Amino acid sequence: MALTLQNTTKQNTLAKPFLKWAGGKTQLIPAIEHYLPHALGKNENLTYIEPFIGSGAVFFWFIQKFNIKKAVINDINSDLINVYEIIKSKPDELIQVLDSIEINFYNLNSEGEKREFFMAIRSKFNDKTDYKIENAAYFIFLNRTCFNGLYRVNSKNLFNVPFGKYVKPKISDPVNIHKISKLLQNVTILNGDYQETLKYASKNSFFYFDPPYKPISKTSSFNAYAKGEFGDNEQIRLAAFTELLTGKNYRWLLSNSDPKNIEPENNFFDELFGRPSNTIVRIKAKRMINSNSAKRGEINEVLIMNYKK
DSSP states (O other), X not given: OOOOOOOHHHHTTSXXXXXXXXXXXXXXXXXXXHTSOTTGGGOTTOEEEESSOTTOHHHHHHXXXXXXXEEEEEOSOHHHHHXXXXXXXXXXXXXXXXXXXXXXHHTOOSHHHHHHHHHHHHHHHHHOOSOHHHHHHHHHHHHHHBGGGOOOBOTTSOBOOOBOOOSSOOOOOHHHHHHHHHHHTTEEEEOSOGGGGGGGOXXXXXXXXXXXXXXXXXXXXXXXXXSSOOOHHHHHHHHHHHHHHHHTTOEXXXXXXXXXXXXXXXXXXXXXXXXXXXXXXXXXXXXXXOSSGGGOEEEEEEEEESSOO
């Protein structure tokens, strides 16, 4: 029997992701929940590990849904991890900076003025100063005001997403930031290669992988969220890591795009993860990011796990 989601009233009291994120998993949570191992949340000694945290949609849901012993999150993106660290350790200082930025942005009248303000903040963010609180605030501001909430960097590791033309986006959210800060107090936050998370696994660990997705067309690549691309060789390296986890009796679930949306004969993931111990299912998801609204709609994504449902 599948686990059930929290009721709507309780959901409204929970911490939620503080970022918009291309490929965020909020819409997939019901499917992810359905395919979790039976009785996963009934073991009080569970360690939850998410090696590609991103906006943390599944992480925030998971740690508020289940009684777990500890949680470990990681990402290679140091700017993103800095935001998590600041929310954990200095939420009030961060809120103060965000409040100031929000007021200044709202006081601008024209789109041109807002764009100029955006570009000035983007320039400051790319300067990578030692002021970690300000950098975290800049990250959140840019995320809330850039085109579609994308995070993309160029070969010089400079954020280069254009202005999103939002009139009055929510930039400062004190209530949610305090909720997140409280949740993060007992969470281990790492900034490095995902394989380093293995050091923090305990006997009863569950890994959820949400890596940069394999592009399903030449124009749909949004995986340059840190310097260096996450190409096919990286997908292969990740598959080898999941095989290592299986050998150590750790359970894991991984989500990714489905190349069959464009090429029905493309068996990349079926072949890469096609071991008897693994299960591959295809689920429906909405494509929300496309400059052509006519090309937005339902597509398949894959869920891969090393256990039988």
